[in-house]
Amino acid sequence: MSSTALADPQPPFRNAPETLQVIKRNGTLVGFDSSKITVAVTKAFLAVEGDQAAGSARIHDAVERVTGQVVQAISRRLRAGGKVHIEDIQDQVELALMRAEEQRVARAYVLYREEHARQRACDAPVEPHPHLTVKKASGQTAPLDLGLMKRQVEQAAAGLDGIDGDALVEEALTNLYDGIAEQDVLSALVMTARSRIELEPDYSAVTARLLLEQLRLESAAALNLSTDLPLAELYPQALKAFVAAGIGYELLDAALADFDLERLGAALTPERDLQFGFLGLQTLYDRYFLHWNKTRLELPQVFFMRVAMGLALREDDPNARAIEFYNLLSSFDYMASTPTLFNSGTRHPQLSSCYLTTVGDDLSDIYGAIRDNALLSKWAGGLGNDWTPVRALGSHIKGTNGQSQGVVPFLKVVNDTAVAVNQGGKRKGAVCAYLESWHLDIEEFLELRKNTGDERRRTHDMNTANWVPDLLIERMREDRDWTLFSPSDVPDLHDLYGNEFRARYEQYEALAEQGEITLCKKIPAKQLWRKMLTVLFETGHPWITFKDPCNLRSPQQHAGVVHSSNLCTEITLNTSAEEIAVCNLGSVNLAAHVANGELDVQRLERTVTTAVRMLDNVIDINYYAVPQARHSNLQHRPVGLGLMGFQDALYQLGLPYTSPEAVEFADVAMEHLSYFAIRASASLAAERGAYESYEGSLWHQGILPIDSIQLLKQARREGDLTVDTGARLDWTPVRELIARHGMRNSNVMAIAPTATISNIVGVSQSIEPAYQNLFVKSNLSGEFTVVNPSLVRDLKAEGLWDKVMVNDLKYFDGSVQQIDRIPDELKARYATAFEIDARWLVEAAARRQKWLDQAQSLNLYMAEPSGKKLDALYQLAWERGLKTTYYLRSLGATGAEKTTPVSAPQPQVCSIDNPDCEACQ
Template identity: 90%
Template sequence: MSASAPAEPRSTSHADTQSLQVIKRNGTLVGFDLSKISVAVTKAFLAVEGDKAAGSARINDAVHRVTEQVIHAIGRRLKAGGKVHIEDIQDQVELALMRAEEQKVARAYVLYREEHARERARHAPVEAHPHLTVKKTSGEIAALYLGLMKLQVEQAATGLEGIDGDSLVDDALTNLYDGIAEEDVLSALIMTARSRIEQEPDYSVVTARLLLEQLRLENAAALNLPISRPLAEIYPQALSAFIEAGIRYELLDEALAAYDLERLGAALKPERDLQFGFLGLQTLYDRYFLHWNKARLELPQVFFMRVAMGLALREDDPNACAIEFYKLLSSFDYMASTPTLFNSGTRHSQLSSCYLTTVGDDLEDIYGAIRDNALLSKWAGGLGNDWTPVRALGAHIKGTNGQSQGVVPFLKVVNDTAVAVNQGGKRKGAVCAYLESWHLDIEEFLELRKNTGDERRRTHDMNTANWVPDLLIERMREDRDWTLFSPSDVSDLHDLYGNAFRERYEYYEALAEQGKINLFRKTPAKQLWRKMLTVLFETGHPWITFKDPCNLRSPQQHRGVVHSSNLCTEITLNTSADEIAVCNLGSVNLAAHIANGELDVQRLERTVTTAVRMLDNVIDINYYAVPQARNSNLRHRPVGLGLMGFQDALYQLGLPYSSPEAVEFADVAMEQLSYFAIRASATLAGERGAYDSYDGSLWQRGILPIDSISLLKNARREGDLSINTNARLDWTPVRELIAQHGMRNSNVMAIAPTATISNIVGVSQSIEPAYQNLFVKSNLSGEFTVVNPSLVRDLKAEGLWDNVMVNDLKYFDGSVQQIDRIPAVLKARYATAFELDARWLVEAAARRQKWLDQAQSLNLYMAEPSGKKLDALYQLAWERGLKTTYYLRSLGATGAEKIAPVSAPQPQVCSIDNPDCEACQ
């Protein structure tokens, strides 16, 4: 509610509160006094605007409007003669100030509340535990003070409902012992609150706030900041202290000291710390905040400002841009990828997300590529390797007059390198090997992840993907043979696609029939396709990706060939011996852009415009471990703006994932994002110039992603492509802008998995459906109970949320389908990934794909897969023009067993939080 449109005061609101009683903090009851609210609000305004403003018309009017809103809110919640706690009244005052957009006054009021809470704690009677003592860091033994624990819980529960602070303290005490370290008392509160998340999602916020208090104390000690002051007051000082310490410890780029740190510190928004859930803040604490001697040097808002400063270093006005970038990141409207969050502003600013390479058919090239993998992985890059050029098993080696051992032995080395170079100890190294489906080693490649066979020819730690040409699908559908070759005999097939590939492939088949090519093998295309799907189900690999759509719709087809995708199958960029493709990723939080039951287009426009600028900056600031990556990135300047929180957006709209309306929303949202992203890149081109290889691109030829569908259609047979090509927006202004300025970036959009950054923001991953409504999530930060807050909200509205419901959700592994008392409309809305028909995932993905110049990480879920279902699903993906697919996730046979009270069914192929997925995001 804006300041210009306050809630209209009701004439009866004051009467409603005449008999209202207020519960004071000591438990006594007093009558409600309206004047105390007006006095408190007035003091907050005067604290910001000074005593000279007392009595001014503006302040009087603002105080009146805020007071009326508070009265209205209390009267609406309580019947006449009810009781309300003093903290609830103060919560409503704080909320009214925020809704009136009086941000500075609201902050003053928050500081006022915090200071008075601490003052009460200092002057309150000492509540010493009768038996327990604590050991201070000095070694001194002192009494355990219950008042401090209660104060910490009280502050953490501010503004939340359903939190039982007293029992939280009591339960925490049962985990303490005499002589416990003083700092471990707060940890006990955190662990106790964490255990209650499954029963009330707001405990996730309580746990996060308690963790924030722990972080505040740790940070204050590390940077010599006042421990007794509230966090909001020390933030500006914390930024300056962190920059100084970070440079001294050689963690930060010295250029950060040139910023106006006082201005940036004043721009920090401490209240945004309250957005975090426990999983998000714990993830930042464990893996993202810079530290020294195991002590965290960053607070959350300082962390976001550090990232923003690193991205604004080369701007004409770096201070203004840093503040703009900070506001976007800290709002959770957009989040940069993990490498950017890890390294922005540091001495090794490797900010790019993923790298794509082509491996040459030469021993020096092969081991050079493995070396490049190690260097790129060291600084948190995800890798996609194209191995198609390497000659097949049995091929002649001219230099030694011997025979090749094929691709597989080298992939074993790649696998072990990924394990050894674990991205600086922050997360596992991750790589995906791609092989085109006509390669003679393809059948052995399919078995790399099997648990049986020669271990020397197995790669259990790396990912694999099929690079499938359209011709194989056509042959499979016609039940014809497929011929496998060694690339040493048919090397140009690697660089051909569409009709050119078809013609050349058939030419080589004719040569083989004539005896002019000796090393080849024929196999029924249907048999090879069936084996691809069989091993995909059994091992989760290789993934199915499609060569021709990736190339025929590539804006950069004039400058090379897309030979593979990346680790997570969303990047489709050219690679060669001279160029390692690089992509720079970030994701829009779609759920944050839903307002009043519809997409907030103006907010999305602001977000996307700033995000594209941030992504473009990554290219110039980035640290490049190998020169081929630098050359490629600066020449073509690709970025990949994606989205996350799609499932949460559907919840807000009240739409089931399995519905035509959800498919339409996927279309509408992606068109808007595409429109703004392409326009932003063209606008940047007007400011900074078009990318070097722009001339001859599809952009330069006036062919946008939606137009490129016709190129794919022309290369397919009649009936092999069925894509909705409807558009809702007028794209003429964007086309004219591109014609005038060109494009700053060769590629603009790609939808990555967002496995970790979605946890930070607290929304559903990427375009994923909900995995389960209640489950335990495991990652490198530990195990976390995850409960679907949207479901809990809707069940509360129906009066259905209670301990019985919690136990039912546990028993049914987070599924609502077998709980009789849940209405059918909620069962449809909260169907989980394995309860959906996977075809809905494909249909929604197809609507997004038409607007994307790259691809999307599309996981497919199937509770009870069969050969027939898999065949139909992947053929549907091909018919809808998808460029790639990602994991096939299926339930193991033991998924129905109730082994643990809260456990997600274990996917047969991989866990839902596979660390590999995090290499891009």
């Protein structure tokens, strides 16, 4: 970097407290001098612009602004004076340059920092351990370099509070032995830092940075690059070497070599690696990074660029779009779904998340569907199967003059197929079977997940869901009978919904009364509903999903019928013998779009617009394992943009989940996301054309999701639908855009569970409340201590975070409710999933559902379930117009001896007009 300085490089002001001191790297203290910031920033500009720009007024003004922002940031943190580490100041300089959109200068500054850090490391003398030795890769033995361990920890802890580097090194040393492999020393530091996360959340970042150093050494060696290069220099070289190696190993699409890899490498932003927590980076390391002979070839930013390149392959300007997509992914503002992350840019780009099928009523259809399940699961797709057309137990088989064994024996085969084909060895195969509630096999279907009974008629590994028509709820409420039929006798019921279903179903009941349909069974509707809720409580299955809202509000009702949802109950697309529905998912990180106590609308607009384009690209690039999926996806082009980090967004806003304000925020956030997503799809239609089956759709009729509520209301009886239909935005421009150009996508939104990608980003899952504030999470990558960083931050502000608090959280299973010294305001804000009234989850979901053209994965939590509570909760979900629900989660008896049960706090304002509501009595 040039040493030339601008003329008169005076900072714009020197408002930092006079008592402010700077901690240098050697531990000495010096007075704060803002002119040193000015000089450093000036050098960064000149490194980019050249020495001839020394007199530039633009650069002079930019340097003054950046210096001023850094001084302001430090002054705000230390208003009364104090001490700040030199690394903290340099972090603020990087941040100010990025906010000023001086990306090239910021990159030069990062290179400058890394070069000096590398030089310090090279100049640092070896500090041999007095007793321990290491075995090098060459087989030679050398003293353990204690100084290197200290420097690695120091670099990993830079800019973080509450990290005791010396103690971390000392504890790691106790886990070493004489003659340990040299590469295992860094692993010992990782494991030691990992064990401290529960004491201080910043150790998650320390652990991630140590793991990143491990990954840097591993991938650099695998790609034949120098292991001494700092990340800022390594990344551009790593991208080129990775693409070449990946194509050579037949892992990557050869078309990736056609990109301008120099340009893309220069666009990589190494400092974004510092966003990772340990769980996120370890998950990527274990399951997502491409590898050869078990050696990782990808670094995090190379990984995101690979995904972005794969999604930009067919763009008019693939390089520019790849950089745009990369910036969205690597900033954590948006994350693509797991299949997209797994396979984008590879030779088999199966990028879609969900496949929905309808199974026909003969052996060739049934086993053809099972074969399709296996092929789709192989490439990491989740499956939803509609089994309603398959004839019931005891039905006549014309070809053999025998009797059918019904649906259940085939579901056993489906279950075992899902176990055998485990998504390419990357994660468990997953499938959900759906059955309509009038099917004669429904009672046996309800018991598939039970742990008792005939094992040949049990499916312990697959999911199940009820596909419930509105008429059953009405009959249950009226305490009337319900008739079960075999679909072989009533085949058209499968394709009917709303008032047409009601009329035809009653005709079939009349035929049964007259003896013209003999294979049927009449039971009280309440009895069936009660059994549904009982087995749901006992086994977590089958989930309750509602047929009529899914169809009456479907934009594509002119082109078919929604016969089921998917594996996670958020997708509502048409299926038939000719069409396998496909959905392509991705999620906006809502927490990243909250700033200064409100929703950052402009940032959300940018994110959603790019995200919809990425999702639309998936449809054309995607690898289709079966032809029915390709046909359906290209004809209708559905995508599912969702969100995650809702709970974290509430933390940032200071709102308890159980508050009217939180429900209102769910409404506001979803309306904006819906507005931008629908507008983005219409804009793509102007650029690329509307989807093939657009004419006749609700979009074509000018009926948006908020309008389709009226279609559901018309099909229900008075009082059976109580939904807030208020709006805040002016939707006229969006309606006019659709009228002019149509829509690029038949469906645009769906809120998925985001279980893994939220771990990568480091935010709360989907729309979920916090499970616990401190717990151990287990997945395929191992066990991870998870502590709520927002809670720790607020407890630190109150002076309450200490080892006693950690022990209290452990004792009370991550709950704050019984810790007396925690203020009531924080107890309300940090109430966990089983401590909040589940009706608040339904209320927030109802506000989202009115803006969604598909559905949402809605888990419901109940600490002390009862039949009465479950009945009220699921009836409320139906009344509020929800399309689906997901798992019912309840607490077991574990921990009962430790403490008395925690009572779930009642909402302060009850918006649920229900005579059984205790808060209303």
